[in-house]
Amino acid sequence: MTMKLSDGERQAALDSLPAWQRVDGRDAIARDLRFADFNAAFGFMSRVALQAEKMDHHPEWTNVYNRVRIVLTTHDAGGLSTRDLELARFIDSLLPPA
Amino acid sequence: MTMKLSDGERQAALDSLPAWQRVDGRDAIARDLRFADFNAAFGFMSRVALQAEKMDHHPEWTNVYNRVRIVLTTHDAGGLSTRDLELARFIDSLLPPA
Numbered sequence: 001m002t003m004k005l006s007d008g009e010r011q012a013a014l015d016s017l018p019a020w021q022r023v024d025g026r027d028a029i030a031r032d033l034r035f036a037d038f039n040a041a042f043g044f045m046s047r048v049a050l051q052a053e054k055m056d057h058h059p060e061w062t063n064v065y066n067r068v069r070i071v072l073t074t075h076d077a078g079g080l081s082t083r084d085l086e087l088a089r090f091i092d093s094l095l096p097p098a
Numbered sequence: 099m100t101m102k103l104s105d106g107e108r109q110a111a112l113d114s115l116p117a118w119q120r121v122d123g124r125d126a127i128a129r130d131l132r133f134a135d136f137n138a139a140f141g142f143m144s145r146v147a148l149q150a151e152k153m154d155h156h157p158e159w160t161n162v163y164n165r166v167r168i169v170l171t172t173h174d175a176g177g178l179s180t181r182d183l184e185l186a187r188f189i190d191s192l193l194p195p196a
Contacts, residue, residue, distance in 0.1 A: 038156050042147045049140045058136050062160040 004079040013085050019095075020072075020088055027079030028071050029088060033095070035066045044068065044094060051090050057083040102177040111183050117193075118170075118186055125177030126169050127186060131193070133164045142166065142192060149188050155181045 004027070005013060014020065020029040035041040041063055048070075052058045060071040072088055074081035102125065103111060112118065118127040133139040139161055146168075150156045158169040170186055172179035 038147075038151060042151075046144065049136075053136060053140075058163050060160070060162045062158070064158045065156050 002074055002077045002081040002083055004074070004077040004081055005085075010080055013080070017085070017088050017092070019092060023071060023073075026071075026073060028073035029080065029084065030069060030071045031088070031091065033068045033070070035068070037066050041066050041068050047094055048087075048091055052087065055083065055087060057087055059087065100172055100175045100179040100181055102172070102175040102179055108178055111178070115183065115186050115190065117190060121169060121171075124169075124171060126171035127178065127182065128167060128169045129186070129189065131166045131168070133166070135164050139164050139166050145192055146185075146189055150185065153181065153185060155185055157185065 010027075014022065014029070017029070020031050022028075023030050033041075033044070035044060045061070045063060045068060048059065048061075057074070060073070062069045070091065072084040073079060074083055108125075112120065112127070115127070118129050120126075121128050131139075131142070133142060143159070143161060143166060146157065146159075155172070158171070160167045168189065170182040171177060172181055
């Protein structure tokens with residue numbers, strides 16, 4: 001079973017992922033992205049989907065044309081876990097530096 | 099320019115798409131779907147994405163593991179248009195009868 005992060009671990013993780021924000025009222029992080037068009041947005045989502053499936057850890061996400069909002073949390077753990085940080089780092093690796 | 103549906107057209111369209119619901123406070127329709135798992139959900143989304151790109155008409159959608167919520171409206175027209183009905187019918191064609 002994946003364990004929820006402690007408060008100290010959570011803060012260190014957030015400090016290392018500056019493009020991600022805390023989600024109000026949930027132990028979760030989010031990143032809002034804007035691409036050139038739908039092709040680019042869905043292409044990005046496909047890359048994340050393949051990785052998510054491989055990790056068996058999936059995002060909550062919304063897409064409207066060229067925009068994608070991704071929320072990461074670990075339902076089994078009841079909050080943020082190391083699996084969210086791993087997926088967040090993978091996502092960041094696909095994108096140009098902020 | 100795609101024209102918004104008239105009230106009569108909208109009602110006839112909704113009668114012909116029984117799996118879709120009106121969205122509160124918006125001239126839009128929505129369908130909530132549940133698949134066996136993420137593989138099935140994202141596979142479905144990929145089929146819709148290819149068709150949406152071909153039509154140059156894209157859904158607003160959210161995915162959480164095996165669930166997908168799709169909202170259709172035509173931003174250019176300020177509400178539901180025939181393009182939404184076309185995409186809704188394509189989506190329904192991918193799914194078993196309700």
